[in-house]
Amino acid sequence: QSALTQPPSASGSPGQSVTISCTGTSSDIGRHSFVSWYQQHPGKAPKLMIYEVNKRPSGVPDRFSGSKSGNTASLTVSGLQAEDEADYFCSSYADIKTLVVFGGGTKVTVL
């Protein structure tokens, strides 16, 4: 069982928006602004999409945005495109021996 909780699936039509939640605790998401989001296509390594809650690495489209409130972080993908269909994982720095915790993943389907 993953430390961070994500819904198993989300979907939207092309051009629409989808928002994925990621719920942690006061020891991880609630305490730190070091929340990241990763996109993973089948058979591939994860790709960093968001860091520090809402920052995008170079090359990541601005259709991807992040936010946080309390112990819950969110990723929004606006203007859905076919290539956005993938698994998305959240992660957070944590105040425990295990320094980084991940979510179980959300499969985004573009209808």
Added chain:
Amino acid sequence: EVQLVESGGGLVKPGGSLRLSCVTSGITFGNAWMTWVRQAPGKGPEWVGRIKDISQGATTDYAASLQGRFSISRDDSKKMVYLQMDSLRTEDTAVYYCAAGLCVGTNCHWDDAFEIWGQGTMVVVSS
């Protein structure tokens, strides 16, 4: 080109050992803190552990769930990082990735945002 390439995965019996390697290119390895992340089939990633750079004593930290069975080391002359896995269990079956954090200017997110990943190496623990 920035690249991480893992090797050493395979089939091992419960209780056995395995050493994974990760060779790096295109990064300033001497300054890099290197992380291992694993992902069991159909599951989310799991942080395994991290080794800091030599100037920080090559300090290591590990996931609590590993209970001291794994250890990470580095060879800066070869730009390589290793994951020694002992007393392997069936639940250690996963793809193992080495990863490095995002650097924006001189600010590096070694422990919270992994920008560079290898292709992964599969470890299967089964009798």
